[in-house]
Amino acid sequence: MKRIFLGLALCAGMLFMGVTSASAAVYCSDDPTLGIGLPLNYSLNLSLSGAGTSTVVYASGTRSTTTFGFGIGIK
Secondary structure (H helix, E strand, C coil): CHHHHHHHHHHHHHHHHHHHHHHHHECCCCCCCCCCCCCCCCEEEEEEECCCCCEEEEEECCCCCEEEEEEEECC
């Protein structure tokens, strides 16, 4: 039973990885991470959609890093 469960989990993980990498063909993103941060943790997400496209602008940070960027998807 344990082998069946682990096999199914492996297959589900591979399927998830395949779906997410396949969707990257119609999704453009940029997410640089800087080695600087603020003395607080924060996260900001802004989503816009319309006319067959969707856009996500985001920023997050910790005490040591800051990540920001955008994503543009085609529906």
